[in-house]
Amino acid sequence: MEPKVEYSGGLLLPRGHNSLTHGVTRAVPGSVHALALGGGYAVGPRDGRTVYFGRNRPLVHVCLGEDDQQVSRRHGELTHHKGRWWLRNTGRRPIRMPGSQWLFADEGAIPLVEGYTPVHVPGSRDREHLLEIYVTGADGDQPRSRHNADTDPPRPYALTPDEKVMLVALGRNYLLREPNPKPLTWKEAALRLAELQPEAGWTAKKLERRVSVVRDRLSRRGVHGLTREEVGEPVGNALNDNLLRELVRSTALTPKDLELLDWGA
Structure with missing residues (x-):
């Protein structure tokens, strides 16, 4: 049986915590926030530090799909390594990333960009379980609003x-x-x-x-x-x-x- 997780140095986010889509309050640069329907966890950067998520609440920092047996007990993890947070799938089912890309268990970890990243774990009967992830930037603050800035145009690929x-x-x-x-x-x-x-x-x-x-x-x-x-x-x-x-x-x-x-x- 896997040991229970430790929460030293981190902060539990309660059920009903505001979505991370609008950013987070000022935090230590390089921290990570992870949030699901039942609550979440936030912790600062330190090499080797890991945040687990999955179905079995005692074994993870962020409980995801608690009542859905299609979600693995420990379905994935966020690990801090060489100044970045990395996402790895350790579950039975793939994780859907933005852009409809899939992260499988037999792949290596992928680096997360600063800011907001939503990922989905597919469950039973067409259910999907959302895990919101937010990596704080180097200044430790939310992205600045750019209400009056010019819109960046799309850059289409050149085709003959x-x-x-x-x-x-x-x-x-x-x-x-x-x-x-x-x-x-x-x-x-x-x-x-x-x-x-x-x-x-x-x-x-x-x-x-x-x-x-x-x-x-x-x-x-x-x-x-x-x-x-x-x-x-x-x-x-x-x-x-x-x-x-x-x-x-x-x-x-x-x-x-x-x-x-x-x-x-």
Whole structure:
């Protein structure tokens, strides 16, 4: 049986504590706050210090999904190492990170950025359990408001005209704002491209090769979820789904681009 956790040097956050979305009161630079529905825990930075979260309240600092047996007794941990807080999954089920990325138990720990990070642990019957994490910045204060500052514009990825046309064909459903879009099949997209550009010799294989080049390029730029190693087997539509979501998010593709294929938005 695992030993009970110790709370030395930390602060328990009560049930009903305010959400961390708006930051935290001034704290020691580099501290971490972790909060779930039943309360949370805050502690300052120290190399090797660990905050546990999971279902079994006596074994963790932050109890998450206490009544849900799909959540592991100790589902994960936050560890301070070399000046940063790191998140590791130690549970049976993956942890969903922002951007619909998944952290699995057989992966290493990932570093947390300063500020707010929400993570979700999937439970039974479509339940999801939210763990809010807030890492205090170097000044120990909340991020300053920037009410009057200029808005940072999105930075779309550069695509050649041919790349844009083929990705619009593949991502038609995303640009039509469907609630749960899926990429067209290689064959479906290639047929539409062949109608539009009969001289270009579009085939399903050619389209697959060209899209793979774009995925590789964006993967080298740091976009996650564009390689088989990152998404795991079975791959299914995951690679193209991640690619198209990233292109739409960055405004590299917009609904207006449907006009390139004579598809109305």
